[in-house]
Amino acid sequence: MTTHEIELKALMLASLDGDAASHRALLDRLSSRLRAYYKRKLAMMGRGAAEAEDLVQEAVLAVHFKRHTYDPAEPLTPWVHAIARYKLIDFLRRTRMSRADVPIEEADTIMAHDDNVGAESSYDVRRLMERLSKNMRCSIEAVKLDGLSIAEAAVRCGISEPGVKVNIHRGLKALATLIARETRT
Amino acid sequence: MKTDELVALLSNNPEPVDRGLVVRTLLIALGAGLILALGMTIFALGVRPDMTTSGAWSFVVAKVSFAVGISSLAFVYLAKLARPGGERKARSYLIAVPFLIIMALAAISLGLAPSSHWNKMIVGDEWLECLVSIPVIAIIPFAVSIWAVRQAAPTNLARTGAFAGLVAGGVSAMAYALHCTDDSLPFVAVWYGGTIVLCTLAGAAMGPRLLRW
Incomplete structure (x- = not known):
């Protein structure tokens, strides 16, 4: 087992328990690996860096929203690789390239390289957030962007504390859908 | 947007994750599918009088x-396939075992009977009803299973769809058995086995469309 696997799995387990710092470290480190992976794959097919960045963000969103599907009894690398590869195949299908362009590969390729040169993706999250409802937008901005507690956000947005949680949950899902739709155009 | 900003957005106040969620959702779907299939059989067709x-x-x-x-074997595989990369771990050919057992038993029972009875044993009285009922009763358990799998993240959609169809076909056959009066093993092998395979193929065909995420 590689050191990446051991470190990242420890971060994943802590993040499943709700540890924000571990979750952030995990997504950070995975995004640089995903970037290297997608740039390499798309370069082989003659595609550009902005498309790779869209894919990185889609995969990061998938890791975040599907983290309940990770089975702690299993290693993390194959789980991340399966998501990354699924998103790549889905992207190629959308853009009318065939699955045959994605060669069979070992799961370890996903952890092989880092790439920290992040490009801008092709959409603007602030603009997408304007399409959410007022309560969703206010809750996400307060808790996720400004770092307020749930109780402070409830006061600022004028809704109950459970209301803030529900609005964040639904709002982030809606945002993920909007981002996925945006990268599709 | 920069990916850093997205990561910051997602990792501010993350909620703890319920690790049993995938299996529990699938179990709820299985239970609901079974109850609905039993209800359909009992109210629309009726339990056999004898x-x-x-x-x-x-x-x-x-x-x-x-x-x-x-259905229980198929459920175990479905629970694996619902997770990313699960298709690598599911040695799904074991699912052929119940089919092979019923075919072997059917062959033995045909061998023990005079050949003049074979037609009646295989075709039975209600083959057409069986052929229609099992797939129709399977529709609701299939829909519920697909809903449950969509809460997870399958990465081989055709195979996952096939196993959702197989679970639904098995659940439907379980319910239909309470109504069916054709009592011969060759009948069960051909018509139960055949319709369950049909449900599986339908699931495989619909999986990529229904399960995309």
């Missing part, structure tokens, strides 16, 4: 065990 006689009872038990064997 249920309490020992001859009928032993065949009901045989048919239900065949269906339970298939």
Whole structure:
């Protein structure tokens, strides 16, 4: 087992328990690996860096929203690789390239390289957030962007504390859908 | 947007994750599908009138065990396939075992009977009803299973769809066995086995469309 696997799995387990710092470290480190992976794959097919960045963000969103599907009894690398590869195949299908362009590969390729040169993706999250409802937008901005507690956000947005949680949950899902739709155009 | 900003957005106040969620959602779907399939069979078709006689009872038990064997095995694979990369771990050819057992038993029972009875044993009285009922009763358990799998993240959509179809077909056959009065193993092998395979193929065909995420 590689050191990446051991470190990242420890971060994943802590993040499943709700540890924000571990979750952030995990997504950070995975995004640089995903970037290297997608740039390499798309370069082989003659595609550009902005498309790779869209894919990185889609995969990061998938890791975040599907983290309940990770089975702690299993290693993390194959789980991340399966998501990354699924998103790549889905992207190629959308853009009318065939699955045959994605060669069979070992799961370890996903952890092989880092790439920290992040490009801008092709959409603007602030603009997408304007399409959410007022309560969703206010809750996400307060808790996720400004770092307020749930109780402070409830006061600022004028809704109950459970209301803030529900609005964040639904709002982030809606945002993920909007981002996925945006990268599709 | 920069990916850093997205990561910051997602990792501010993350909620703890319920690790049993995938399996529990699938179990709820299985239970709901079974109750709905039983309800449809009992209210639309009715339980066979001779249920309490020992001859009928032993065949009901045989048919239900065949269906339970298939759907529980298929459920175990479905729970693996619902997770990213699960298709690598699921050695799914074991699912052929219940089918092989019923075919072997059917062959033995045909071998023990005179050939003049074979036609009646295989075709039975209600083959057409069986052929229609099992797939129709399977629709609701299939829809519920697909809903449950969509809460997770399958990465081989055709195979996952096939196993959702297989679970639904098995659950449907389990319910239909309470109504069916054709008591012969070759009948079960051909018509129960055949319709369950049909449900599986339908699931495989619909999986990529229904399960995309």
